[in-house]
Every structure is written in structure tokens, then in C-alpha cells.
Amino acid sequence: AKEFKRSGFLHYRPEHSRRAHTRLALEVQLRRAIERQQLIVYYQPQYDLVTEQVASVEALVRWHHPQRGLIPPGEFVPIAEESDLIIEIGSWVLREACRQAMAWHKAGYPLLRISINVSARQLLRPEFVSEVAAILHSSGLPANWLELEITEGVMLDDPIYAARQIDQLRQLGIRIALDDFGTGYSSLAYLRQLRLDALKIDQAFVRAIDEQSNMVTNSRALLRAIINLAHSLGLAVIAEGVETPEQRSALISMGCDILQGYLFAHPLPADEVWPTILRLQNG
Ligand code: C2E
Ligand code: CA
Ligand code: CA
Ligand code: CA
Numbered sequence: 001a002k003e004f005k006r007s008g009f010l011h012y013r014p015e016h017s018r019r020a021h022t023r024l025a026l027e028v029q030l031r032r033a034i035e036r037q038q039l040i041v042y043y044q045p046q047y048d049l050v051t052e053q054v055a056s057v058e059a060l061v062r063w064h065h066p067q068r069g070l071i072p073p074g075e076f077v078p079i080a081e082e083s084d085l086i087i088e089i090g091s092w093v094l095r096e097a098c099r100q101a102m103a104w105h106k107a108g109y110p111l112l113r114i115s116i117n118v119s120a121r122q123l124l125r126p127e128f129v130s131e132v133a134a135i136l137h138s139s140g141l142p143a144n145w146l147e148l149e150i151t152e153g154v155m156l157d158d159p160i161y162a163a164r165q166i167d168q169l170r171q172l173g174i175r176i177a178l179d180d181f182g183t184g185y186s187s188l189a190y191l192r193q194l195r196l197d198a199l200k201i202d203q204a205f206v207r208a209i210d211e212q213s214n215m216v217t218n219s220r221a222l223l224r225a226i227i228n229l230a231h232s233l234g235l236a237v238i239a240e241g242v243e244t245p246e247q248r249s250a251l252i253s254m255g256c257d258i259l260q261g262y263l264f265a266h267p268l269p270a271d272e273v274w275p276t277i278l279r280l281q282n283g
Contacts, residue, residue, distance in 0.1 A: 034092050
């Protein structure tokens with residue numbers, strides 16, 4: 001590491017210890033965040049190109065920190081993932097999002113499918129399948145209205161066990177989507193090993209659609225090939241990070257099924273979700 005000077009001694013770097021301290025403080029505060037009800041779930045609408053309606057939302061957690069305001073998941077989920085904290089946070093998000101989905105429905109809105117991010121550490125716990133079943137049961141959400149988003153990370157430790165957990169979840173009727181597709185090294189291998197329902201194409205591919213570079217032709221050809229491949233495997237294709245009308249029309253022409261991104265809506269607090277969907281669909 002950089003802090004080893006040529007002498008071989010580890011030089012004291014105050015900024016490192018400050019960073020370590022902040023991180024530790026963050027972890028301690030994060031542990032209390034759930035009981036203090038500082039975590040909030042935002043929901044980002046996903047636009048279904050077949051029905052031309054918002055048919056689903058992705059649940060994205062935020063931390064309402066008393067001093068620092070709204071903290072994005074990128075700043076605390078990776079820390080939580082290093083310990084069992086992610087299991088507590090993940091269970092809470094699952095319960096809260098399923099409860100919210102049914103609350104909207106009980107308020108008279110059509111049911112929306114709810115997509116929830118699941119970390120490897122969560123999925124690989126033996127209790128996970130029965131926990132999800134219990135949450136579905138107590139919330140009353142039918143299993144096929146729940147989609148779990150997993151990443152390639154679930155295949156790193158124990159791919160056989162991961163595949164088994166996924167099969168069991170699918171037997172309950174839950175849908176499984178592979179998130180961030182195309183960013184890892186072995187995306188294709190995972191398509192062979194896992195039985196899935198949907199692929200989420202990473203926003204890096206979507207962004208490349210209207211960039212000014214020689215890579216654009218490559219990116220478009222790749223994108224088209226990924227969509228065709230997914231379809232031939234019977235998977236739905238969701239594109240995330242759709243920000244421009246050009247990206248939207250390119251993705252439509254390539255046969256993408258579902259679009260998600262700022263062009264349609266940002267992640268929203270629960271009370272803004274239906275007003276936004278109705279505005280999207282009526283105007
Ligand atoms: P992700 O699952 O890939 O989620 C998509 C991210 O892209 C979200 O960031 C979303 O707000 C952002 N996004 C959506 N549309 C656009 C767009 O048009 N342009 C751009 N530039 N970005 C867009 P967010 O909410 O900050 O979440 C970041 C990551 O944190 C997520 O990436 C996911 O990996 C993780 N995460 C969020 N909530 C949870 C959770 O409940 N559990 C776990 N395990 N991870 C979570
Ligand atoms: Ca996701
Ligand atoms: Ca993603
Ligand atoms: Ca991601």
C-alpha cells in the first residue's frame with residue numbers, strides 16, 4: 001500500500017485514521033438507524049413498453065441521517081455489506097416495501113410489482129427463503145408481484161448454493177432479475193447456471209447509446225445482441241438509467257421490454273409515487 005514508504009515503516013497518516021474513525025462512527029450509527037426509523041425506502045417507477053404503463057417500481061433504500069441529511073445507499077450499503085448489518089437492513093427493506101405495495105393497493109390503486117435489491121450475504125443465508133415467504137404471507141402480497149434483484153456477487157462464494165436458493169424462491173412464484181448485467185466478467189456463464197426471469201442492463205450500456213465516440217457502434221451492437229439473447233432465453237429485459245429521448249427510442253427499436261430512469265421518474269418517496277405515475281400516464 002501507498003503508506004509504506006521505502007523505509008518499510010508504516011507512516012502515520014492522520015487523514016487515514018480520520019477516515020477509519022468516520023467509518024466506524026457510521027457503522028455504529030447505522031446499527032441504530034433501523035430502530036430509530038431513520039431508513040426510508042424510495043421507489044423508482046419502471047415503464048412497461050408493452051402495456052405503456054408503469055407496472056412496477058424498484059425499492060431503493062436511503063438513510064435519513066439526523067445531522068447529514070439524506071444519505072444515498074452508495075455511502076452505506078457497501079459498509080453494511082461487510083457485516084451482518086446488511087441482513088437487518090435488507091429484511092427491513094423487504095418488509096417495508098411489501099407493506100407499502102399492499103398499502104397503495106388498499107388505497108385503491110392497481111397493484112404494482114415491487115423490485116427489491118438483495119445482497120449476496122442475504123441470499124446465501126439458509127433462512128432467507130422462509131423469511132421471504134413469511135414476509136409475503138404477513139403483508140398479503142402475492143409472490144408473483146415480488147421481484148428480487150441479484151448481482152453476480154451471489155455467484156462468487158458458492159454458486160451451487162446460490163442457484164439452489166434462487167430456484168426455491170422461484171418455486172414460491174417470486175421473480176428473479178439479474179442486476180447490473182454486462183458489468184462483470186462472467187455474465188454469460190451466469191446466464192447458463194441460473195434460472196432467471198429478467199435481465200437488467202446496466203446504465204453504462206444505456207449511456208453509451210448517445211455518446212459521441214467510436215464505441216457507439218460497438219455498444220449498440222452489443223446492446224442489441226444482449227436483448228436478443230435474453231429474449232431467446234425467455235427473459236424480460238429492463239434497461240436502467242434511461243435519461244434521454246434518444247436512449248428511449250433506441251431501446252424501443254431494439255425490443256427492450258421495460259425502461260427505468262430519470263427520463264420517466266427519479267426514485268420517489270412513497271407518497272409521491274402514485275401522483276407521479278398518474279401524471280406520467282395522463283400527460
Ligand atoms: P442499482 O440497484 O443498480 O440501482 C440503480 C441506481 O441508479 C439507483 O441509485 C438509482 O437511483 C440510479 N438511477 C436510476 N435512474 C437513473 C438515471 O436515469 N440516471 C442515473 N445516473 N442514475 C439513475 P441509488 O438509489 O443511489 O442506489 C445505488 C445502489 O445501492 C443500487 O444500485 C443498489 O446496488 C444499492 N441499493 C439500493 N437500495 C438497496 C437495498 O435495499 N439493498 C441493497 N442490498 N442494495 C441497495
Ligand atoms: Ca437494482
Ligand atoms: Ca443496476
Ligand atoms: Ca449497481
